[in-house]
Amino acid sequence: MLWVNLRRGLIVSAIFFVLLGLAYPLATTGIGQALFHDQANGSLGKNGSTLVGQQWKGAQWFQGRPDGGDPTATGGSNLGPRSKELLDTYKKRAAALERQGIKPTPDLVAASGSGIDPDISPAAAYAQVDTVAAARHVPDDRVHALVAAHVHGPQWGFLGAPHVNVLELNEALTGLQ
Template sequence: MLLHLPSTARQYLSALRILLVLTVLTGIVYPLAVTGIAQAVFPHRANGSLIEDHSRPVASALLGQNFALPKRNPADPAEQLRPDPRWFQPRPSSADAGKGAGPYDPTYSGASNLGPTDPDLVAAVGRRRAAVAAFDGVDPRTVPADAVTASGSGLDPDISPAYAREQADRVARARRLPSGRVRGLVEAHVEGRGLGFLGEPHVNVVELNHDLASLG
C-alpha cells in the first residue's frame, strides 16, 4: 500500500544528496547568473555606485563618510572626531568600532539600539542639539531631528533638506564662498520622494560635498 519504507540511513543520504543539488542550483548557479547579468547591464550600480575622481574611487554614493578635522593625535583611538566647518556634516553615526577609525565605518554597520526612555540617549540628544546649534550658529530649537539622532545603519549618506539648508551659511563662511552659491548647490541636491511618494525627501551629503569640493 505504501511506498517501500527506506531505512533511516537511506533517508538521510537522500536528504544530503537533494540538499547538495539544491545548493548547486540556488547557491551557485543563481547568484552567479544574477552577478553576470548585473555586471553586464548595470555595472555602476552592481559595484556600489562609486564616485570617482581622476578614475580613483573616493566614495560610494550610498555610504556616508566622515567630514572631520584631522586628529590632533592620530595614534589615540579615544580622541573624538571634530566636525570640519568647511564640509556639510552627516548625521551622528553608531557605526564606530572604537578603534580610532571613527564612525561611518562600513565594516561595522549598525544602530545605537538605545531605547526610547534611555537616559543616556536623552542626554546624548541634548548634547548634540547644543553642539550642532553652536557649530551652525542657529537657535537650538530649530535643529532638525535627523541632526541629533543616529541612523539605523550608521552609514546613512543622507540628511534632511532642513539640516542641509541650516548648514549652508556656515559652509559658505568657512570656504569664503558667496552664500547664494552654496545655497543653490544645496537646492540642486534636494532629492524628492521616489516616484513622488516613496520614502522621504533627502540630501545626499557625500554627493553634495563632492560637488562642493569642485566649487573651490
Template sequence: MLLDLRRAITASIVFFVILGLAYPLAETGIGQALFNHQANGSLTANGSERIGQTWDGPQWFHGRADGDDPTATGGSNLGPRSKELLDKYRERIAGLEKEGVTPHQDLVSASGSGVDPDISPDAAYAQVPSVAKARGQSDDKLRALVERHVQGPQFGFLGASHVNVLELNEELATLR
C-alpha cells in the same frame, strides 16, 4: 538500490552545477553588465555613495550623527528616557551650535542603520549659513547647490525627499 543512488548523485551534481555555479555566475554577469557602478559598491574617490561619511569642520555639510562608523550599524537600544542618549543629543546639539548650524533632527539623531548617507533637505538648508561663512561663499550659491542635490521620493512616491551628503560635498569641493 544502486540505480537509486546513482540517480540521487546525478541529480545532486546537476543541481550543484546549475544552482551553485551557473546561476550565481549569470547573476554576477548581469549585475556587472547592467549595473556595474552599483554592483561594485557605488564608489567614488571619497567613499561609497551608500555609506555615510564623516566630514570634519564647518566648511562641509554634515550627514547624520554617526557618520561612517561601522560599529554604528545597529541600534543602540537606548530608550527615550535614557540619560546616555540625552547626553549624546546635548553634545551633538552643542557641536552644531558651535559651528553656527541650527540643530535639526537629522543632524542630532542617528539613522536606523547608523550609516545613512542621506539627510533631509531641511537639514541641508539648515547648514547653508555655516558652510557659506566658513567658505566665504554666498548663501544663495550654496542654497542652489543643495537644491540641485535634492532627490525626490523613489518612483515619485516611495520615501521622502533627501540629499546625499557625499555627492553634495564632492560638488562643493569643486566650487571656487
C-alpha cells in the same frame, strides 16, 4: 541497488551544483551588472560609496548624521525614547551644532537606525549653508543653489522623503571655488 541509488544521488547533486552553484549566481551577477551596474559595484564616488555615510571634519564640509564613523559597525544604540543617556547625547550634539552656527535638525542630532545612513534631509543641508559658505568664503546663494541641485525626491516619486546625499554634495562642493 546501492550503486544505482548512489549514482542517482551523485547525478542529482551534480545537476543542482551546476544550476544553483554556477548558473544562478552567474545569471544574477550578469543581470545586476547589465541593469544596475552602479549599485552592483557599490555606488562608488571619488571619496567612497554613496551608500555609506562618512564623517567629515571641519566647518567647510556638510555634515551627515552622527553615526560614529565606522561603516562596519551597523545598528542603532538600542536606547529607548525615555532614556536619559539618549536625551543627554542629543543635548550635547545639539549644543555642538549651535556652537558651529548650525540650527540643529533631527537628522543632525539623532543617529540613524542602521548607523551608516549617507543621507540627510534637505532641511538639515540648508541649515548648514551659512556655516559652509563662511568657512569656504563663498557666497551663501551659491552654496544654497548647490544644495538645491542635490536634493533627490522620493524614489519613483512616492516612496520615502526628499533627501540629500552628503558625499555627493561634498564632492560637488570641492568644485565650487
